[in-house]
């Protein structure tokens with residue numbers, strides 16, 4: 001669990017070598033250009049230091065050329081242990097460093113970072129003391145820990161933990177749906193009922209009434225229009241993440257959920273962005289989108305013989321129903 005390096009090796013080079021192999025420096029600062037030798041002769045201290053101390057604590061051996069030209073290997077316990085303890089913070093005033101042996105640690109593929117906003121000076125000071133293990137040496141501490149103090153009374157504490165990939169990406173939902181703001185509460189309720197993924201993105205957008213058959217979107221319904229205008233105020237409902245049932249490793253019927261969401265969207269007079277998988281039949285798709293003008297234009301400009309139909313272009317290449325059923329039970 002050590003590496004031997006020349007002093008000009010940078011933190012970035014060391015991590016580029018170590019991380020793909022499942023390791024990192026025990027004290028690994030985020031300044032990629034800093035050199036491992038410079039940190040040894042100066043100081044290193046990072047968000048893992050509550051576990052291991054300063055960078056100098058992770059140095060197993062220094063190889064030094066002393067003032068008389070002698071090359072010595074300096075360790076905690078050998079005859080040069082006096083040098084071992086004085087080389088950190090010496091800034092090159094005791095000799096030239098020519099090699100280092102450094103402790104490394106095992107890592108997992110990801111770091112899950114939690115941001116904890118804390119109000120009150122006592123609260124955030126107590127919390128960081130507690131999380132660091134300063135109050136109890138037996139406390140299980142996070143792998144990485146730091147705080148940013150935004151004002152005397154407000155701070156965000158950041159807690160990082162090594163994690164394996166928690167879920168197959170296949171289990172993530174990515175949906176942007178254009179829906180009328182008149183039913184914003186219903187949209188959020190429906191998401192809670194079907195997916196329970198937060199945060200949800202919402203931003204308003206005008207959908208103009210250009211008259212019938214003037215594009216793939218139908219004119220906003222009468223009750224959706226902003227009074228006295230020719231537009232309705234719709235919104236993007238962006239839902240990205242892992243559904244609650246999947247997070248809880250429970251049975252999740254993706255096909256049923258997506259069909260329900262599509263039904264809801266159609267009832268509301270909304271439209272899903274077409275980058276996402278659709279489970280709609282062609283008939284349902286044509287009921288949701290107004291393809292009257294689209295078909296005329298395709299014919300008029302000879303697109304029919306050159307380009308696929310919109311439905312054929314956006315429908316999933318894979319059999320989503322089959323795949324959805326496969327993923328019903330993440331266990």
Ligand SMILES: Cc1cc2nc3c(=O)[nH]c(=O)nc-3n(C[C@H](O)[C@H](O)[C@H](O)COP(=O)(O)OP(=O)(O)OC[C@H]3O[C@@H](n4cnc5c(N)ncnc54)[C@H](O)[C@@H]3O)c2cc1C
Nearest residue numbers: 007034035037038039041042043044045091092095096097
């Ligand atoms: C804004 C800011 C924030 C920072 N925050 C942190 C932080 O949170 N944690 C942290 O650990 N550091 C922090 N640093 C300091 C940073 O880590 C330093 O840059 C680092 O300690 C030195 O790395 P370096 O490769 O630039 O070394 P250098 O500056 O090149 O070297 C450091 C000293 O060691 C001597 N030296 C270098 N190589 C040898 C050698 N082979 N033999 C003998 N002497 C040698 C140099 O003469 C110099 O005196 C911060 C710096 C800045 C500017």
